[in-house]
Amino acid sequence: MVSFFLRNKLVIVYGLSMAILLFLLKWLELRFMIINHSMEIYIGAIAVIFMGIGIWVALKLARPKKETVVIEKEVFVTQSAEFVFDEKELNRLAISKRELEVLQLMSKGLSNQEIAEALFVSLNTIKTHSSNLFIKLDVKRRTQAVEKAKQLKIIA
Amino acid sequence: MVSFFLRNKLVIVYGLSMAILLFLLKWLELRFMIINHSMEIYIGAIAVIFMGIGIWVALKLARPKKETVVIEKEVFVTQSAEFVFDEKELNRLAISKRELEVLQLMSKGLSNQEIAEALFVSLNTIKTHSSNLFIKLDVKRRTQAVEKAKQLKIIA
DNA sequence: CTCAGAATCATACTTAAGTATGAAGAAAAA
């Protein structure tokens, strides 16, 4: 019963509007029967009113659907494979900060004397650090130390 | 001029329709003036016609809107830094095949004696090749030679 | 405060790397 009303809501409202309007028409018809020279105005009013009703009804019927168009756009972001320092490996080998500094300069091709000057220490100190590094990295010479450290990612 | 017509197409068509309908009304009005008892039918016809016009006009006006949504999707591309042998650089430096072999083994951390054994030559030969390499690469020691060769992409 | 680890430095010594000079043979280019 209620569902019948909801489903036909528009039709019922439309019908009632028509009934009211027809009643209004009859009433206005009788009044214009008395004032006979305003016939054109009367008819013009009817035309406008019913057109307005038509527009209103149509707008209600034809609900504008929003059409959504989804466009997926791929954006390529380049991610360079940069050196990632492996701190875990450094800790595992128990290499100290100073030892790492020596190793880094060694990998750049500096001699022991040059490393000593860069770090403001004596040549003996560098020899000591080198020797300790070789033990920790289990290598025999600086070329091996540098190569191994790069593989282990503790230097760039 | 033409754009004026296109922009106001609906208004113009609507106006013309109104003019024609008014003309029709006047014509029907004169005919029903002769047959006086059909007044209600005449007015009812007007109401129906103008409502129909209203509906038609409204349906034309109410165009469904299109909504465009752009979704950006990020795709990460890893840039692999693979070794690409630079033969041009090798030729520029005039490094011979044998010299390159020595350089490659040197970069792996082998001592001169070990390189000699690997290539079935004497230690003196390796020292000669090394010396020549250092001159060509403009370096003072093997660590510098290896580092520079990697930068120049003549060894991996 | 004590102790362990890191950093620094030294001496004495050995080994490896690197330089200078020269020679011979093989292969490629003119």
Next chain:
DNA sequence: TTTTTCTTCATACTTAAGTATGATTCTGAG
């Protein structure tokens, strides 16, 4: 065929790297 380049090897020497041993100072954790 001659010349140039590459490859190999040697001798003598210097320099740098690497080893062994020991000592001192500083810093941070317990």
